[in-house]
Amino acid sequence: MNIRSLGRWTVAAVGLSAVGLAPMLFNPAPAAVVARRAASADDAGFSDWRGVSSCTSSACHNQAGEGNFKGREYAKWIGKDPHNKAYQILFDERSVRIQQNLNRSEPGDKQLSASCNILCLRCHVAPEAEKVVDASPVWFSDGVGCESCHGAAGKWLTAHVQYGWKEKSLSEKKNDGFTNTKDLAVRAKTCMDCHVGGDRADVNHDLYAAGHPPLQWEYSSFLERYRPYQHWSEADDRRRHPAYEAESWAVGQAISARAALHLLDTRAEEVANDREHKPWPEFAEYACSSCHHDLKQQRPPALGHKAGSPAWSPFVDLTTLLPEHPSLATLNELRQTMEGRSPDSHQVSQMAKSLVKEYDEWLRRSRPETDFGPDALRERLELLSGPEGEKIAKGGWDDARQLALALSAHYRSLNAVDPDPRLGGAVRGLEGLLRLPPQWDTPPRYDPEAIVNVLRDIDNRLKNR
Ligand code: HEC
Ligand code: HEC
Ligand code: HEC
Numbered sequence: 458m459n460i461r462s463l464g465r466w467t468v469a470a471v472g473l474s475a476v477g478l479a480p481m482l483f484n485p486a487p488a489a490v491v492a493r494r495a496a497s498a499d500d501a502g503f504s505d506w507r508g509v510s511s512c513t514s515s516a517c518h519n520q521a522g523e524g525n526f527k528g529r530e531y532a533k534w535i536g537k538d539p540h541n542k543a544y545q546i547l548f549d550e551r552s553v554r555i556q557q558n559l560n561r562s563e564p565g566d567k568q569l570s571a572s573c574n575i576l577c578l579r580c581h582v583a584p585e586a587e588k589v590v591d592a593s594p595v596w597f598s599d600g601v602g603c604e605s606c607h608g609a610a611g612k613w614l615t616a617h618v619q620y621g622w623k624e625k626s627l628s629e630k631k632n633d634g635f636t637n638t639k640d641l642a643v644r645a646k647t648c649m650d651c652h653v654g655g656d657r658a659d660v661n662h663d664l665y666a667a668g669h670p671p672l673q674w675e676y677s678s679f680l681e682r683y684r685p686y687q688h689w690s691e692a693d694d695r696r697r698h699p700a701y702e703a704e705s706w707a708v709g710q711a712i713s714a715r716a717a718l719h720l721l722d723t724r725a726e727e728v729a730n731d732r733e734h735k736p737w738p739e740f741a742e743y744a745c746s747s748c749h750h751d752l753k754q755q756r757p758p759a760l761g762h763k764a765g766s767p768a769w770s771p772f773v774d775l776t777t778l779l780p781e782h783p784s785l786a787t788l789n790e791l792r793q794t795m796e797g798r799s800p801d802s803h804q805v806s807q808m809a810k811s812l813v814k815e816y817d818e819w820l821r822r823s824r825p826e827t828d829f830g831p832d833a834l835r836e837r838l839e840l841l842s843g844p845e846g847e848k849i850a851k852g853g854w855d856d857a858r859q860l861a862l863a864l865s866a867h868y869r870s871l872n873a874v875d876p877d878p879r880l881g882g883a884v885r886g887l888e889g890l891l892r893l894p895p896q897w898d899t900p901p902r903y904d905p906e907a908i909v910n911v912l913r914d915i916d917n918r919l920k921n922r
């Protein structure tokens with residue numbers, strides 16, 4: 458994809474579909490990607506950041522040796538983890554181009570560089586990057602470092618190496634700024650702040666048009682992608698959660714949906730309160746292919762959307778298949794509003810807020826009670842490969858891939874307690890058909906029949922044990 462965008466109106470020739478654009482209400486306000494520093498009392502003047510270098514003593518997280526990573530977290534992060542160059546990337550050619558495009562649409566042609574843009578820094582260093590600014594910009598070069606995920610260490614650095622740390626309650630640790638990444642929901646939420654975005658930082662259509670790569674987030678597949686770099690022991694995860702993959706999948710689906718809805722609420726509310734002249738409706742909420750012919754193969758329309766209108770498709774949540782899932786009715790109502798003529802930002806914000814509440818409720822109440830025992834895993838595999846699954850597979854490549862990820866997660870967890878090689882072959886076959894290709898292009902042709910055949914095969918194998 459090359460960057461030809463000079464402004465919101467100059468690029469109509471790149472192959473936008475008139476059908477897709479017709480029902481939308483355009484707000485021609487200029488792109489308002491504003492570098493603004495948070496000015497709350499909390500952020501002013503002091504810092505809790507200590508930087509990666511405070512974790513790297515050879516007695517702490519930089520021990521010598523091979524094998525298990527305990528005590529070698531720094532070595533693992535500095536050696537391989539893509540997060541360690543997240544800041545560096547802001548100096549490369551792509552970032553310079555993105556920032557130039559953004560500068561061009563700023564009133565008064567303000568010249569800013571990506572490495573100084575707090576918007577970029579909030580994801581390429583830490584969601585609370587302004588605290589780092591106040592402390593020492595030198596630490597920017599850490600990129601997404603230990604504290605970006607584990608929390609600013611000023612209040613817990615000393616305590617966590619002393620006797621008594623293990624006895625501290627989780628809420629005491631949290632008050633000190635320590636993030637409990639052992640909790641699967643907290644862990645997923647930590648990634649979302651940067652990989653989906655939220656009220657602190659947003660990759661919106663202005664950033665895409667300026668050239669930012671699309672954030673294509675699916676939690677369990679990203680955990681899988683992170684595996685080669687990960688600096689914690691999977692055995693520990695499995696000890697705490699015997700069905701680790703299936704649980705992570707369920708939590709990840711709900712937390713991702715929650716994050717996407719919160720982002721939509723933030724976008725809608727900013728417009729409703731006219732705090733900033735943001736374009737509305739925000740194009741990044743819709744399937745790119747609704748408007749871009751040249752992106753057609755990259756994101757097919759989402760399940761159940763009306764032909765002729767842009768498909769609202771920020772996430773696919775298959776936990777709606779689980780009992781006591783967040784309300785499908787409200788979700789469908791929101792979809793209809795977003796896909797209708799000139800969605801009302803107040804109304805959208807209200808609906809998104811109420812759905813966020815429902816997801817929170819599900820995460821708090823129903824998720825901990827969800828059964829992840831072998832029988833429940835089998836039952837869910839049957840659900841996913843049965844008629845419900847076939848319906849999802851027919852919704853397009855994106856939906857089918859979500860389905861395949863769900864099947865794999867459940868199969869892997871089942872395999873840990875009750876291996877079944879005949880099932881494994883079929884599940885891997887499905888993964889193969891829907892493998893995420895390099896970069897982000899989807900296969901040129903999507904054949905739902907081939908997927909349905911494999912689903913039926915899996916279903917048969919489950920039934921004829
Ligand atoms: C909401 C968080 C967020 C914001 C804001 C953001 N980025 Fe990113 N950026 C990401 C994530 C996450 C990735 C990795 C995407 C992936 O691989 O799935 C990324 C990837 C990139 C890449 C590609 C890196 C690579 O190795 O391929 C560049 C370049 C980039 N961002 C530049 C910028 C610039 C410049 C800005 C500010 C104008 C910015 N980003 C703002 C989250 C963000
Ligand atoms: C992208 C987010 C991320 C970054 C960056 C990160 N961590 Fe972690 N870390 C995690 C997650 C998730 C876990 C797994 C849950 C847990 O054990 O707390 C973890 C686990 C750990 C553990 C516990 C390991 C165990 O086996 O019990 C330590 C110690 C740790 N990290 C230290 C570090 C240090 C030191 C750095 C910087 C060099 C770092 N982390 C950077 C996310 C991150
Ligand atoms: C502070 C922001 C931030 C947090 C928190 C964060 N990431 Fe990232 N992540 C990024 C950015 C930015 C990149 C792109 C880095 C680059 O390409 O230089 C990235 C890259 C990645 C990649 C490589 C993507 C690719 O295309 O290969 C994986 C995998 C990943 N992150 C997983 C995770 C997981 C899992 C978590 C949570 C445990 C997490 N990240 C938390 C910002 C973040």
Ligand code: HEC
Pocket residue numbers: 458459460461462463464465466467468469471473477478481662663665666667668671740741743744745746747748749767
């Ligand atoms: C509702 C219609 C609509 C949707 C949906 C939409 N775009 Fe756009 N896009 C436009 C318009 C209009 C322009 C030209 C004006 C501008 O730059 O904002 C554009 C411009 C662009 C450009 C710069 C021009 C080019 O092709 O070089 C990129 C890149 C882009 N969009 C990417 C995306 C991506 C990625 C998505 C999905 C996340 C997306 N768009 C969704 C309407 C849309």
